[in-house]
Amino acid sequence: MLIPPYLNAGDTIAITCPAGYMPLKNIKTCVSVLQKQGYKVVIGNTVGSKSKNYFSASDADRLAELQQFLDDKNIKAILCGRGGYGTGRIIEDINFSKFLKHPKWIIGFSDITILHTHLFEQYKTASLHASMAGAFNNDEYKNPYVQSLLAALIGHKAQYEVAPHNFNKLGKVKGKLIGGNLTLLAHTMGTSSAPKTKNCILFLEDLGEQLYHIDRMMYQLKRNGKLDELAGLIIGGFTDMKDTERPFGKTVYEIIKDIVAPYPYPVCFDFPVSHAKENYALKHGLVHELNISKETVTLKEL
Template sequence: MERIKPKRLLPGDTVAVTAPASWGDRDKTEAAAGYLERLGLNVILGETTRKKHGYLAGTDAERADELNRLFADESVKAIVCARGGYGTGRIAPMLDYAAIRANPKIFWGYSDITFLHSAIGRYAGLVTFHGPMLIDLGREDLHPATLEGFRMMLEPVVPAYGEELSPLQVLVEGEAEGELTGGNVSLLTSTLGTPYEIDTRGKILFLEDIDEEPYRLDRMFNQLKQAGKFDDAAGIAICDFHNCEPNKRKESLTLEQVIGDHILTSGKPTLAGFRIGHCSPNAAVPVGIRARLSTRKKLLEGLEPGVQA
């Protein structure tokens, strides 16, 4: 499906906050909304930001209905997810992808939101944004680069990720171009065998996760490898794997060994160390734009902005 881009935001535009996965602290969510308001935006909080249904922010129907309504609402110009957690895969079959394509707007989030990036990209063709949640903006140690990422909403910025935020390591030399896709490894793995399965053919795949021990990542990487996702990719960007250290098992492979066994064997250009994911700073990434990965330059760069001018 041909990719479409949302329009950039203008001062006074309305940004809606929704919780399509787990619930979060309403007070913290309201406080964090102030950061977007200081960008000159009008922020409204969806009903799901105050709902609880077990570990979910309301029932599947409530969360899906709110997301569908927000995409259909012409007064809403962007949708920012309050937090991740769990549950987006449950609502993917309930979304109106034709309406999403007919009403393209900025959709922003990461972690569990990865499932929706994959689903919306496949069935609506919309460029979306893998970026910090609203709740991340309420952190006391908020990094300026995390907040800077939201500039992609306001300007047709062509992103570039070099060594400004962290040192990068060349794992497999080479250069690749392709559409940018990826996100949280746990969620990408959970798309396999579903109608929303991640498509990596000829694409640059970026990967991140949190609190997954090497033996668990071993299983997920192995499944992705056997599904052909690494061989199909044009290039691979290894991002932040926060707290992915051995805990349950005293004798363990390292994360680096697991990556070597399953990802580097594909032979695809691979660069590691990007501050994208459950980390600070958390750099924003437009999912679906054309991009280039160069190990010689130690650079992952967009070839176009994520929004229309």
């Protein structure tokens, strides 16, 4: 795996919105915190733009800004302002040739999942699945989840310990850690951004979906063979799930538990990776060790 250089004081972080719109005021705390960490911050025009629709700017303008930041060798990390939807509209038009000569950390989650999987599958490059600029507001930057992002940027190796869950399947495994938002992963199937998952530790999370959507997308991964030969599986937060008028009949974790029951690998439920505050920074593409016991669950970067 190609690992971008870790950051030092004085390095530059660019903030851009490659998908949905975000008001400029929403990154104020983030910029202040990053500057106090010793970083220079460049704010893209897609942040707080005058866009009148869902997207932060036109496809052409979002692509041009992301391309500019990817090409600039003086920028050491790109922090996405927010996710939403839109990165998949421009992913095939991005030229990564200059980026590969001067790689940098791409940071984000949700819609940014498609960038993580694309970098992993097409360019064998690590990236950072982590909180985005809006997570720094209202003193949230003091929580361990945003702090894990700041630690990851300077090269600290992650080691997280969480409580066990009744649905867990025990075991200890090693593998490249990949994944992200279930909806986005399902949408990569059949595209150049779909990751090969054999011998990997896959992590999944989602927000605001109908329960039957989760069932359908998990079966899509299953039918595509993406669940067949995993080293392990991490199920994160599935927040604000919705049910139909006639109930689906299972909770979201029950849905996933039943689908993955035939597989022999260890499975962890309720890991703190999610659209909620509980969202640990994970170095996408790097080898980790997952240890699920009756007493505790640990995820350690190797």
